[in-house]
Amino acid sequence: MMRFDDLVATISALQRSDLDAWIREEMVVPRQEAGALLFTDMECARVRLICTLHYELEIDVDTLPVVLSLVDKLYDTRQRLLSLTAAVAAQDKSVQAAIIAAIRPDGGLSAAAKS
Amino acid sequence: MGDPYETLGVTRSATDKEIKEAFKKLARKFHPDLHPDDKEAEGKFKDISAANDLLKDAEKRRRFDAGEIDASGAERPQERFYRDFADRPRYAPHAAQDGFANNEELQEFLARAFAGGGHRSQGTFRARGQDVSYVLPVGFLDVVNGAVRTITLPEGKTLRVTIPEGAEDRQMLRLKGQGMPGFGGGPAGDAYVELHVEPHPFFHRKDDNIHVEIPVTLKEAALGAGIEVPTVGGPVTVTVPKGSNTGKTLRLRDRGIRNRKSGQRGHQLITLKVVLPEAEEPELIAFLEAWQPKTKQDPRKEMVS
Numbered sequence: 001m002m003r004f005d006d007l008v009a010t011i012s013a014l015q016r017s018d019l020d021a022w023i024r025e026e027m028v029v030p031r032q033e034a035g036a037l038l039f040t041d042m043e044c045a046r047v048r049l050i051c052t053l054h055y056e057l058e059i060d061v062d063t064l065p066v067v068l069s070l071v072d073k074l075y076d077t078r079q080r081l082l083s084l085t086a087a088v089a090a091q092d093k094s095v096q097a098a099i100i101a102a103i104r105p106d107g108g109l110s111a112a113a114k115s
Numbered sequence: 116m117g118d119p120y121e122t123l124g125v126t127r128s129a130t131d132k133e134i135k136e137a138f139k140k141l142a143r144k145f146h147p148d149l150h151p152d153d154k155e156a157e158g159k160f161k162d163i164s165a166a167n168d169l170l171k172d173a174e175k176r177r178r179f180d181a182g183e184i185d186a187s188g189a190e191r192p193q194e195r196f197y198r199d200f201a202d203r204p205r206y207a208p209h210a211a212q213d214g215f216a217n218n219e220e221l222q223e224f225l226a227r228a229f230a231g232g233g234h235r236s237q238g239t240f241r242a243r244g245q246d247v248s249y250v251l252p253v254g255f256l257d258v259v260n261g262a263v264r265t266i267t268l269p270e271g272k273t274l275r276v277t278i279p280e281g282a283e284d285r286q287m288l289r290l291k292g293q294g295m296p297g298f299g300g301g302p303a304g305d306a307y308v309e310l311h312v313e314p315h316p317f318f319h320r321k322d323d324n325i326h327v328e329i330p331v332t333l334k335e336a337a338l339g340a341g342i343e344v345p346t347v348g349g350p351v352t353v354t355v356p357k358g359s360n361t362g363k364t365l366r367l368r369d370r371g372i373r374n375r376k377s378g379q380r381g382h383q384l385i386t387l388k389v390v391l392p393e394a395e396e397p398e399l400i401a402f403l404e405a406w407q408p409k410t411k412q413d414p415r416k417e418m419v420s
Contacts, residue, residue, distance in 0.1 A: 048194070056167075057142055071197075
């Protein structure tokens with residue numbers, strides 16, 4: 001957990017006013033506790049990512065939310081994919097093989113031909 | 116961490132703007148949060164960030180160029196990326212139950228499932244540049260004596276090619292790192308230059324020896340003479356012995372090509388060719404008409420029976 005001031009102090013490029021704006025835009029969502037803003041490790045990493053995107057890759061402030069929303073979608077999709085994969089991984093080997101065969105463009109064809 | 120210029124793929128004289136552009140380009144390609152599937156991205160991004168940290172700071176860059184500091188000073192502390200959190204399995208109850216699949220195993224399973232399907236288009240992030248090959252026509256004497264040639268490539272780049280002494284026709288020279296630039300900080304490819312040796316009007320090469328046919332006049336051949344003959348190293352004076360016939364071979368020691376392995380020079384072998392006078396020589400004609408050879412000569416006796 002990090003407080004707003006600590007986070008600004010840790011990342012030298014980070015401008016206080018920018019972080020304020022990002023919070024207002026809900027690009028980062030810190031926890032409010034007793035009037036203080038608290039950032040989890042994950043939120044800190046997210047702030048660092050936004051800093052790189054904005055200060056170093058020069059993605060402007062209007063485009064940032066678009067990029068972040070795509071990044072969020074990417075990770076969300078990966079989560080679904082991973083949970084699906086975990087479900088497959090828990091099946092019998094024969095089921096796993098059948099699924100892999102069906103996914104592969106070439107394997108899918110031959111599997112279809114057999115049935 | 117290696118040389119920061121190399122890491123960013125810029126020259127040592129790169130401007131601040133060029134450095135910034137190079138960093139941006141690589142960062143887009145390697146930021147781990149934007150490429151969650153790339154295991155190498157984290158290390159790669161750390162390297163390019165450290166290189167950028169060093170080179171974007173004019174004072175640090177000056178001190179690095181002057182050799183006062185090395186690149187390790189710019190190394191970044193261990194950083195936790197967003198993907199480290201965002202990619203944690205949250206909805207994987209089966210995995211947890213079986214104790215089977217941690218994230219890595221799942222990813223492997225996925226990779227297996229999609230292998231060859233073209234879904235993972237960015238498997239290799241660091242790649243050596245492509246090799247390129249050129250053909251360089253060179254003069255006979257250039258390969259005998261060695262030379263330096265500059266070739267200008269279609270894209271305007273120039274290559275300095277050192278032709279080694281004694282190089283051979285169709286020999287391939289390798290210019291390390293002169294091929295296409297590497298991808299993602301990988302080394303550049305090599306340039307291969309194939310030498311095509313142009314024939315010489317009178318010198319011929321056979322291994323390390325040079326063969327040349329030298330015409331001599333009837334008088335030089337009959338009476339002997341000191342004549343000047345060309346060699347690959349410039350003209351030298353040779354003694355034609357009295358009574359030298361066409362086909363007689365003279366050897367000039369060490370006037371051939373230096374062997375690249377042994378360092379020994381070959382020889383120049385001169386084959387004499389007697390030529391009759393071009394202009395009319397009435398005295399010679401008159402002499403021959405009156406001449407009675409002491410020994411009867413039949414040069415064709417072996418051929419006509």
